[in-house]
Amino acid sequence: MPTAIAGGAIAGGLIADVVIIDGLSFALPLLIIAIGGIYSERSGVTNLALEGLLGFGAFCGGLFVALFGTRFAIGSTAPMYLAFLCAMVGGAAYSLLHALLCVQFRANQVISGVVVNIVSVALTGFLTSQINASVFGAPSNKFVLSVSPRVTINSFSQIPVLGAVFTNFYPFEAISLIMVVILWYIMNRSRYGMRLRACGDNPHAADAAGAHVTRTRFAAVMFSGALSGFGGMCFAYSISNNFSPSIYMGAGYLAIAALIFGNWKIMPTFAACLIFGLARSGAYQLVKAMELSSSFSDLAMTIPYILTLLLLIFFSRSNRAPRALGEIYDKSKR
Amino acid sequence: MRSRTRKLSHPIMSLLGNKRWQFISIPLFAIVCSFIAASIIILIMGKNPLSAFYSLLQGGGFLPKPNYAAYKSVFTDFMDTMDALAVMILASLSVVAAFRAGLFNIGVSGQMLLSGFVATVLIGYSDLPSAIAKPLVIVIGIVVGALVGALIGYLKHKFNINEVVAAIMLNYLFQYTISYVINTRLADPVSRQSREISTAARLTLVGVQLGGIKMRVPLAIILAILCAIALLLFFTKTKQGYEMKAVGLNMVSSRYAGINTGKTTVVSMIMSGALAGLAGTSYYLGYYASIQPNVLSSTGFDSIAVALLGNSHPIGVIFSSLLITALSRGGTYMSSIVGIRQEISSLIVGIILLFSACGSYIRHIVDQYDYKSERGQS
Structure with a gap:
């Protein structure tokens, strides 16, 4: 009898651990993408393009591994880190398209975002098959990546419940956390961050105070491109272990929902992503623990979205978008 | 140099400058631009853009195919x-x-x-x-x-x-x-x-x-x-x-x-x-x-x-x-006839949308051009 109870306790403990481990590995990349969106939107540029940016970033990372991955020693993690770097550079470069359309070419920002997504899906799909066919001679629409290693910090992992945070995490999760701190600092404490926020609330005043609105917005959109690329690469390495069109699973739209939920602020968005990630992995484990058929996991997957909608009813009252969000900056209109 | 480019661009500008027809002329201009861009992509791949577009129309049912x-x-x-x-x-x-x-x-x-x-x-x-x-x-x-x-x-x-x-x-x-x-x-x-x-x-x-x-x-x-x-x-x-x-x-x-x-x-x-x-x-x-x-x-x-x-x-x-x-319906037929990937048709769609998103910028440039040339004449 006592052994049965102990067994149950261990199983219960394990489930809680798995919920936290899986939840974090989904929530942190989502948060990084959402912070990218926050940078862009706080500077006054609506960014529905996150989905396309993360896909293009992941494509660049995947391409790097496909082209140069074999030159490294087997088991080396260097290509993975370089792939992340490539994803950030690629995402930033691709986001120039959105920046150019919105800031320079006075396009409607919502439309620009949607178009950037459409082009990204078409372009990466086309390039992936084309490159696979012409460089590797294989008809495939994906780049296979290695599996990211997982890390456990032994001394911390023994802490009850919270120990799971330090168990079996991907290296990119640790990098994400460090990035969050730095990005929070840049946004809220640095001169650039203050100007960025001013450009999103009152670009004319920011201009008069000596900020360069166009340049600030360009940089902000590129930030969002780089961060989305990073987040996309995380998903490519954790969920699918390859780059394929399935990377466009809607994480970018989810990130937009999270950042609006978080009222365009980094820390509340962190909370939103955590709730979302934990609800998601919790729902999965629930289906598993109740030994239901796999089709129930579809039903369980609705839980995070229902939860988010309910929470929004209580928390959106004071939500306020940056004042100049979506407006084209015209110097002559003072 | 500046006046030369202006002379070159004048016919296009005067065509686009007519306010009454801008609602149709600017989207058309964007579509023409995007077809030029798409042609360049198809040319780079070593195929004939004209036959590609022709087969695109055939696939969509606007032109007859050789056999059914x-x-x-x-x-x-x-x-x-x-x-x-x-x-x-x-x-x-x-x-x-x-x-x-x-x-x-x-x-x-x-x-x-x-x-x-x-x-x-x-x-x-x-x-x-x-x-x-x-x-x-x-x-x-x-x-x-x-x-x-x-x-x-x-x-x-x-x-x-x-x-x-x-x-x-x-x-x-x-x-x-x-x-x-x-x-x-x-x-x-x-x-x-x-x-x-x-x-x-x-x-x-x-x-x-x-x-x-x-x-x-x-x-x-x-x-x-x-x-x-x-x-x-x-x-x-x-x-x-x-x-x-x-x-x-x-x-x-x-x-x-x-x-x-x-x-x-x-x-x-x-x-x-x-x-x-x-x-x-x-x-x-x-x-x-x-x-x-x-x-x-x-x-x-x-x-x-x-x-x-x-x-x-x-x-x-x-x-x-x-x-x-x-465009999207004709893609399958085009890829089978011309031998380019089917994804190219969604890429063309994307490029068209991209150019048309710039519609207000084209209008802005045309307006500025009108304004400048009016000032130049007086």
């Missing part, structure tokens, strides 16, 4: 394209209806899926005669879509929930719930999609024989064009339509002018949802006869860009939908 299977002709392909066109027009009209009031309906796909699903379950598997089933399908599509739209509008009005977030959440909610129901109860063991609906309920008549050829007759295309005209009349002739435009242009000043902005928000989302619902029934109970679980149609997202390409104007949307649908 039995009972098929260019008209068969053309009617297939019309079927897809109806869905695209309705979905784009849905985006336009929301856009007019300054709202952004990103949930067209979800609303399409839900209304298509409800109509499938309630009518698609019944044995009602065609004369009752078809109108019922249409009504259910409108009502279900309108209810979802009303929910999004109400959440926005009452709880200040951003319509984009609510629509995204509902998209996923519908997608997962419906895929659960299909997988557990409605799945066809072979296709893994929902079981096919009865022909009586389908809004597209399939396999109609006319003059020795078989074709499909999409009833939804008539519906789509009627909706476009109705929406135009609503925008231009009614008080509510005018109020919607005012709210879209400036929320605060319309509130001061005594317009009930909350009501306008909800009404515009209801209209948008109803149109998306219609698009859904004509997609899942017309163009297709079954629903694929766990997939949101890309039409709902493409329609956002198509609506802009049509200047967010109900009639303009018909033409932009025609262009985009024709």
